[in-house]
Amino acid sequence: MSRALDNVIVLDLGRQFCTALSAAFLADFGARVIRLDLLPANAGPRPAGWNHEADLIHRNKESLALDLRSDQGRAVLKDLLAKVDVVVTDWQRDELAAAGLDYERVQASRPDVVYGRLSGFGPLGPDADLPPIDELAAARTGMMPILPQPGQPPVYTGSGAMHASVMMAFGVVMALFHRLETGEGQEVDVSLFGANMYGAALDLQAFLAIGKGDRLLNPISRLDVSNPMSGSLYPSADGRWVTLTMPDTDRWWPVFSKMVGIATDDPRFDSHDKRTESHRLELIEALEQAFQRHPGAYWRQAFMDNQMSADVIEQFDYPADDPQVVANRYILELDHPSFGKVKSLGFPIFMSDSSARLERLAPCIGQHTGQVLDELLGYSAETIHQLTAAGVVA
Amino acid sequence: MSKALEGIRVVDLTVWFQGPVAAQHLADFGADVIKIERPQGGDQGRGVRSIKSLEVGDWNQYFLVINRNKKSMAIDLKKAEGQEILYRLVEKSDVFLSNLSLDLLANWNLSYDKLASINPRLVYATNTGYGLFSSASKPSFDMTVQALTGAMARLGEPGQPPIYMGMGSGDAFGGIMSALGIMLALYQRRRTGKGQYLDASLYGAQLYLAAPYLQSFLAGHRESALQQSRKQVANPLWNLYPTRGKWVYLCEPNRDDRHAVVGRALAAEAMLQDSRFKDAAGRAAHNEALIEIIENATRQHGHEELMAAFDREGVIASPVNNLADVIRDEQAWQNRYFMKTYCEEVDRDVDVRGMPVTLSRTPGELRCLGPQLGQDTELLMMELLEYQWEEIEAMKAKGAIP
Numbered sequence A: 001m002s003r004a005l006d007n008v009i010v011l012d013l014g015r016q017f018c019t020a021l022s023a024a025f026l027a028d029f030g031a032r033v034i035r036l037d038l039l040p041a042n043a044g045p046r047p048a049g050w051n052h053e054a055d056l057i058h059r060n061k062e063s064l065a066l067d068l069r070s071d072q073g074r075a076v077l078k079d080l081l082a083k084v085d086v087v088v089t090d091w092q093r094d095e096l097a098a099a100g101l102d103y104e105r106v107q108a109s110r111p112d113v114v115y116g117r118l119s120g121f122g123p124l125g126p127d128a129d130l131p132p133i134d135e136l137a138a139a140r141t142g143m144m145p146i147l148p149q150p151g152q153p154p155v156y157t158g159s160g161a162m163h164a165s166v167m168m169a170f171g172v173v174m175a176l177f178h179r180l181e182t183g184e185g186q187e188v189d190v191s192l193f194g195a196n197m198y199g200a201a202l203d204l205q206a207f208l209a210i211g212k213g214d215r216l217l218n219p220i221s222r223l224d225v226s227n228p229m230s231g232s233l234y235p236s237a238d239g240r241w242v243t244l245t246m247p248d249t250d251r252w253w254p255v256f257s258k259m260v261g262i263a264t265d266d267p268r269f270d271s272h273d274k275r276t277e278s279h280r281l282e283l284i285e286a287l288e289q290a291f292q293r294h295p296g297a298y299w300r301q302a303f304m305d306n307q308m309s310a311d312v313i314e315q316f317d318y319p320a321d322d323p324q325v326v327a328n329r330y331i332l333e334l335d336h337p338s339f340g341k342v343k344s345l346g347f348p349i350f351m352s353d354s355s356a357r358l359e360r361l362a363p364c365i366g367q368h369t370g371q372v373l374d375e376l377l378g379y380s381a382e383t384i385h386q387l388t389a390a391g392v393v394a
Numbered sequence B: 001m002s003k004a005l006e007g008i009r010v011v012d013l014t015v016w017f018q019g020p021v022a023a024q025h026l027a028d029f030g031a032d033v034i035k036i037e038r039p040q041g042g043d044q045g046r047g048v049r050s051i052k053s054l055e056v057g058d059w060n061q062y063f064l065v066i067n068r069n070k071k072s073m074a075i076d077l078k079k080a081e082g083q084e085i086l087y088r089l090v091e092k093s094d095v096f097l098s099n100l101s102l103d104l105l106a107n108w109n110l111s112y113d114k115l116a117s118i119n120p121r122l123v124y125a126t127n128t129g130y131g132l133f134s135s136a137s138k139p140s141f142d143m144t145v146q147a148l149t150g151a152m153a154r155l156g157e158p159g160q161p162p163i164y165m166g167m168g169s170g171d172a173f174g175g176i177m178s179a180l181g182i183m184l185a186l187y188q189r190r191r192t193g194k195g196q197y198l199d200a201s202l203y204g205a206q207l208y209l210a211a212p213y214l215q216s217f218l219a220g221h222r223e224s225a226l227q228q229s230r231k232q233v234a235n236p237l238w239n240l241y242p243t244r245g246k247w248v249y250l251c252e253p254n255r256d257d258r259h260a261v262v263g264r265a266l267a268a269e270a271m272l273q274d275s276r277f278k279d280a281a282g283r284a285a286h287n288e289a290l291i292e293i294i295e296n297a298t299r300q301h302g303h304e305e306l307m308a309a310f311d312r313e314g315v316i317a318s319p320v321n322n323l324a325d326v327i328r329d330e331q332a333w334q335n336r337y338f339m340k341t342y343c344e345e346v347d348r349d350v351d352v353r354g355m356p357v358t359l360s361r362t363p364g365e366l367r368c369l370g371p372q373l374g375q376d377t378e379l380l381m382m383e384l385l386e387y388q389w390e391e392i393e394a395m396k397a398k399g400a401i402p
Helices: A017-028 A052-057 A071-081 A093-098 A103-109 A134-141 A159-182 A192-199 A201-210 A249-260 A272-278 A280-291 A296-305 A317-321 A323-327 A369-376 A381-389 B018-028 B061-066 B080-091 B102-107 B112-118 B142-149 B169-192 B202-209 B211-218 B256-266 B269-273 B280-285 B287-298 B303-313 B330-334 B377-383 B389-397
Strands: A009-013 A032-038 A061-066 A086-089 A114-119 A186-191 A230-235 A241-245 A310-312 A331-336 A340-345 A349-351 B009-013 B032-037 B070-074 B095-098 B123-126 B196-200 B238-241 B248-251 B317-319 B338-343 B348-353 B357-359
Touching (some): A017 A114, A052 B211, A071 A369, A086 A159, A103 A114, A134 B248, A201 B169, A201 B348, A249 A272, A310 B142, A317 B211, A349 B169, A369 A381, B009 B018, B009 B080, B018 B095, B032 B080, B142 B169, B169 B196, B248 B303, B256 B303
Parallel strands (some): A009 A086, A086 A114, B095 B123, B123 B196
Antiparallel strands (some): A186 B357, A230 A241, B338 B348
């Protein structure tokens, strides 16, 4: 089977989870991704047991171990850069320049390179060189104070970094698409700040447009939710929470009211305006009591029977044990060479003619050095031996 | 300026948020996106009048921003004549995108097989709720899917209700994921000439959104699924702290030198002299005590004063801003994460979310806000689809178009 990116070679210089995952995504869909592991290798403490993180964010990649401190090492890098279509990095600009890996230098070796860089706060402006730390970006985005219940500490979700991961892959593939037509490469910048802002989609756009509003600046209690039937949370009899998204309450009220045991013609709640405005708080109170009459499992079935956009709030064991998640390959069951049967995060996109692959788990440092030098760079066995003996590669 | 998606035409049969935002990403980079809407009322997103009980403002920013740079055709797809118009459009298009249910698409004779038979080069993209290989058929919205993934249940202090990551958060993620899938298929098609079917579901996208924590859970770390208190984080130097004003996010690694610098910035002798905190292992073992000491120090100051002290010592930290701060943030404006554009509805410039992906040679562009319902129906039928005026009149008489 052909894969979407199987003519693309990527050099992966990602340090962070989200950047490395972005490169892994390109590899999942066919790109040959070569991870540059710098020598001397950092012999940090190895986690005990399965290195599940590496086997996710470095899957399908090759590893080239190279020492950039010597002239010979830099010469190998230069040869390598001439062969790569894409660079993905999250290094700071001064570090890239020092290593000869800044855009200008890479472009000198490979004029049509697509150069993707994850930044903290974007390529321009006074904070362009602040470090790419998702927590800093999230703190600045304005959402953290309004996610929890009133009086609770701000909440960091980690979703901004994942948005950045997917945006980076999107930008890189779009730039590759442009290159296929025109032969032109370019720089792609995705920042954690920009990605966090996109995750804060509706609240942020609302505040941009309205410019004020306590309900957008302070947390809203779940007992003061704007629509009792949409965006709301109620505890059930066994403590599991239910959530509803039925913004069009007129459509759902007849069947919903029956399900929760409120008279459909209760005059307090017999119109959308009464339910969401004049008698909103009473309805919240009534639902608070109604949902406590039965456990979560009962409500899940009721929501299913009525084809309602509502559900029980689950923990990770739910998707982990959901056969449909495996059927869709969102989670993979695999036979790990060292740890046996394990589950690992899969692929979010189904493609009929170029499906994602899992060809191998994370490489060991330098596992593919010889192969890359031989196949890709065309070095002779003698040269490879000499470079290895000199400690330039490993 | 050249456009990355020059010459790519997208049929955008989507409603609400996730599908429209996927097509918006493509439109921003130059694709010709034609939104297909039902004649009566159009996309339900046009009807959004309030957000969190606040009026949306004097212009409909919910709809107009995520449907920017698009055209609109109003077509009744329940009618065979309406379907014929769509087929003719599909012949001239590169991408078909829909977040309607697969049953509905089949009822309207818009299945993959049907449209691919008309245009074998077509990239046919759907956004199901729970994936193609699921039996679940009930309607899916951002928050009900987020609920299933487990991502909400791990957020917040222990004992607090689960936390939704913000209105439209999961939809926004599903949208960029869908746009990425379409780009992969378009890239491959430019090489091979073949279209294909792809699905990016809300559930699949949101499971990927939970990657760091879900993967850890899958590897047996059960605590990754649970709420964790900020009073018990393993590294006290990377944590949220209250001040007299805003909260502050301190982001320092658990290293002796950084510990000393934070202690100096806070003038917290107790941090520096207590032997329990002399190395990384000690700080991790006595994290709760150290967090309390740091918190006692940060509470003495306003956030500005505290940030000034942090800046002096080179400590990495940020105040936890609110939305009023971010809309004034110069960094966001300079990078075009926010932009100004003309809004016809109110005859003035308005502020909108801009371009989160920066391409140096083919940057995204904001040409116009979302279209009026059906504003391009007749023009596109004549110029692009080459209908005669009499045929258009006949379509109107049959109710296929308004």
